Amino acid sequence: MSISVSVQANGPQASVTLRGTLDSMSQAMLKQQLEPVLANGSVSQIRLDFSGVQSMEAASAGMLMMLSHTAKARNKAIGIVNANAAVLALMHKANLGKVLSIQ
Amino acid sequence: MPSIRTHIWNGRPAPCEHDTLPIARIGTVQPHGVMMVVVPETGAVEHVSANVEEILGVPARLALGQPPMACFRDPESAGRLAEILRPGRRFFDNPTPLSANGRRFEAICHLRNGRLFIEIEPYVDAEHDYQSMVQAAMEQIARQTTVAGLYDAAARMMHHCTRYDRVKLYKWLSHGNGVVVAEHHAPDSKLPASFLGYHFSAADTPETAKEILRTGKTRQKPTQRGSVPLLTRGPDGEPAPSGDAVDMTDCWLRGIHPCDNGYNRNLGVGSNIIFPVCMDNTLWGLFVVHNKEEKFLNYDSRAVIEQMTMMFVSRLIELEANEARMGERQQLAMQMIGTIEGAQAMLAATAAARGSHLQAVRPHAMHAVSRHVAALAPTYVSANGVDAAEPGRPEDRFCADLLRVADADGAAVVRTGPGGHVHLVGSTPDALTVRGLAGLFGTRLPAFEEGGWRVFATDALADFVPGGAELRRVASGLLAAPIGSRGDMVMWFRRERVVDAVWAGRPPTTAELNSEAMFRPRSDFAAHRAPLAGASRPWLESEVLLAAQFAAAVGEFWQRQQRPAAPPPAPAPATPLAFGAMEPDQPLVVDQAQEPEPVGTMPALGFGFMPAPVAPSRWTSVG
Structure with missing residues (x-):
């Protein structure tokens, strides 16, 4: 398995911790795991903790953009935190910061 | 991974x-913009494109060795460039607006190999x-x-x-x-x-x-x-091509x-x-x-x-x-693993059962179960002996499912070790050829490395393995995954699909590919009809992943069967079956003389014993 996801919701904030490699084949699992969070009306902020993500590939950047689109449509904000240097470099190359918040 | x-x-x-x-080190720059390559530690321009004078009004010899701000007299632009040069910067909020020579530009920056690249493009309005x-x-x-x-x-x-x-x-x-x-x-x-x-x-x-x-x-x-x-x-200090x-x-x-x-x-x-x-x-x-x-x-x-x-x-x-209905196929693969596990449990229970009335039932039951799952079970029963294991027929459910998992035209399970054999389903090369293909991994075909996905797929096997027309016809597409690490393997095949292709110009011949002609721009884009042969329908990434997961799950099950979890029940006495062969990699053989009735006469022993599927967490969703 290339990615594992754990979700903790605390009031309006949901924290999603990812571990592994985010690639074309793991994106379906991430989407599936995030669906309840996106459907949760009391959550307004979703924090994706990338500290355990070793690498990420372009299709996953596309998936994160689509996710941000869905979240915005449901009045939620998505932010990415703790990405490592390699992942951060890919995010910047993809101009992901123009679509969602990266810290 | x-x-x-x-x-x-x-x-x-x-x-x-x-x-x-x-191409990456071509040494030239497109004429519509200026490129500067800066040494971050000194802030000095190390390389600059020859058009810097034409576009920014500063000769190359004056730009080289100076900070990029030297080309921008506008204080706002110089300030923005100074911010780009701030020590420790790794990422840039592209583009940065600049102006020089009465024109507007956008700077796009990135770092590579310890150098800061500043590309200065003319500003144009976007469509939106x-x-x-x-x-x-x-x-x-x-x-x-x-x-x-x-x-x-x-x-x-x-x-x-x-x-x-x-x-x-x-x-x-x-x-x-x-x-x-x-x-x-x-x-x-x-x-x-x-x-x-x-x-x-x-x-x-x-x-x-x-x-x-x-x-x-x-x-x-x-x-x-x-x-x-x-x-x-x-x-000599004068500008020279960077090469x-x-x-x-x-x-x-x-x-x-x-x-x-x-x-x-x-x-x-x-x-x-x-x-x-x-x-x-x-x-x-x-x-x-x-x-x-x-x-x-x-x-x-x-x-x-x-x-x-x-x-x-x-x-x-x-x-x-x-x-490609990958969700359904993933469920199917999980059910098949469950079937193999269930069949194995049934074989073990049947073999261990006591009672004279079971003498007749046992081989029937074992063969009926085995013929469905034999190829993928840790132990298996062959009615005709291990060297003549019956090819599976696509109409048998387990065989059909094996094809459906990969949407394949044929499949083979290669078993090594004593009594090893090749179990074929559907449209495949012959058993000898399949064994030969399996033996090519690690030489002509890549080895299955540990620590990653252990799988190989190609739509055009003949590009890697020379074979005759018959191999190309039935096995242009190969998807192979090892079961465990002893050389056992499951393979799926797709037939060649010849496409009546229309080409934009005649494709080059092999001789032309290796000639100076390849350095001349192509001029012929007229429709040219020629078949595209030697390839199958393409394998999807999700299909390749599922194949890898399926084979890994079978391998895990085999490995679990090798571990003695509990003392096995005592075997029934006076059995005609070779129970000593119940090791996972050993075949369990039914004597020819006791060959049971065909499975069709024993419907209760089909797939009615379907156990619970394996834990879904083992599988990465592909749906």
């Missing part, structure tokens, strides 16, 4: 003369603002429910953002050739010729160009007017090879942009955007299209998996 896509081998079989062109473009792209991509619809929508959106004359979506096929799968024309297109459905030869893209495209780097060529040299200080000193892989302004310029001119194209479509660091295809006249697209528009390309890939993976 390498992505699943790296296990799909569909490259160009024959090398081409122009494969080693030093960034936010509205990205919003429209997201909505269009998200709305699509079919792969074909996605292709068309993406091509339409490309035109929406660029307003170029023609957009082509080009998909790579086996042998490294490609086909245009979608096309969109501007209503007033000055390039009315359509290439929809046309095939393009693998030789059109040198391997070094593909290497750069694989990084996801967009290639914009606003003009076909050639390039200007990149300069650095020579030994191949600078790796421009990530540069927008990287110069164009004359052959490439000629190719586009011969197509009647004045300006083009190529957006690579990458799936897990491999190249799926390209969006190729053409304009009759010279045209320049600003950075934000290119950024939106790059993002749209990423969204396109993400949605494509989903839709391809939906259309």
Whole structure:
């Protein structure tokens, strides 16, 4: 398995911790795991903790953009935190910061 | 861990003369912008393009060795450049607006190999603002429910953002050739010729160009007017060509090879942009955007299209998996593992049962169960002895399911060790050939490395393994995954699918591929009909992943069976069966004399014992 996801919701904030490699084949699992969070009306902020993500590939950047689109449509904000240097470099190359918040 | 896509081998079989062109280190820059390569530690310009005087009004010899601010007298621009040069910066909020010589520019910055690249492009207005473009792209991509619809929508959106004359979506096929799968024309297109459905030869893209495209780097060529040299200080302190000193892989302004310029001119194209479509660091295809006249697209528009390309890939993976019913096939694979586990439990229980009335029932039961799952069970019963194991028939449910899991025309399970055999299902090469193929992993075919996905797929086996027409006919497509690490393997095959292809120009012959002709721009794009043979339907990434997971799950089960969890029940006395052969890798053989009735007479022993499926967590969702 290339990615594992754990979700903790605390009031309006949901924290999603990812571990592994985010690639074309793991994106379906991430989407599936995030669906309840996106459907949760009391959550307004979703924090994706990338500290355990070793690498990420372009299709996953596309998936994160689509996710941000869905979240915005449901009045939620998505932010990415703790990405490592390699992942951060890919995010910047993809101009992901123009679509969602990266810290 | 390498992505699943790296296990799909569909490259160009024959090398081409122009494969080693030093494209990344071409030493030239496109004429519409200025490139500066800066040493971050000193802030001094180490390389600058020769057109710096023409565009910024500063001679190259004065720009070299100075900070980039020396070319910008406007204090606001100089301040922004100073911020770019701030020590420790790794990322840049591109683009940075600048002005010089009474003109507006945008600077695009990146770091590579310890050097700061500042590319200064002319400012042009975008067709739409960034936010509205990205919003429209997201909505269009998200709305699509079919792969074909996605292709068309993406091509339409490309035109929406660029307003170029023609957009082509080009998909790579086996042998490294490609086909245009979608096309969109501007209503007033000055390039009315359509290439929809046309095939393009693998030789059109040198391997070094593909290497750069694989990084996801967009290639914009606003003009076909050639390039200007990149300069650095020579030994005498005067500007001299930089040659191949600078790796421009990530540069927008990287110069164009004359052959490439000629190719586009011969197509009647004045300006083009190529957006690579990458799936897990491999190249799926390209969006190729053409304009009759010279045209320049600003950075934000290119950024939106790059993002749209990423969204396109993400949605494509989903839709391809939906259309291939991968969710159902994953469930099926899990049920099959459950069946194998259940069958094994039943065999063990039957073998251990006591009572004389079981003497007759036992071989019937064991064979009935085994003939369905024999190939993939840790122990198996063969009615005719291990050397003559019956080929599975596609009408048998387990065999049919084995084919359905991979949507294959044929399958084989290769068992090694004492009594090893090849179990064939559907349309396959003969057992000897299958064994031969299995033996090629680690030599002609890649070894199955530990620590990653252990799987191999190709749509064009003959590109790697010489074989006759019969092998190509039944096994152009091969998907193979080892079970455990002793050489056992499951293979799926797809038949050759010969495509009656229309090519954009005659593809080069092998002799031409290895000649100087490859350094001359292609001029023939007229429709040329020639079959595209030697390849099967392509394997999807999700199918390859499922195959890897399936084989790994079978292997795990076999391994579990080897561990003595509890003392086994005492075997029944006076049994005619070879119970000593109940080790996982050993066959369990029914005597010829006791061959049971065909399974059709024993419906209760079919798949009615389906145990609970294996834990879903073992599987990565592909649906």
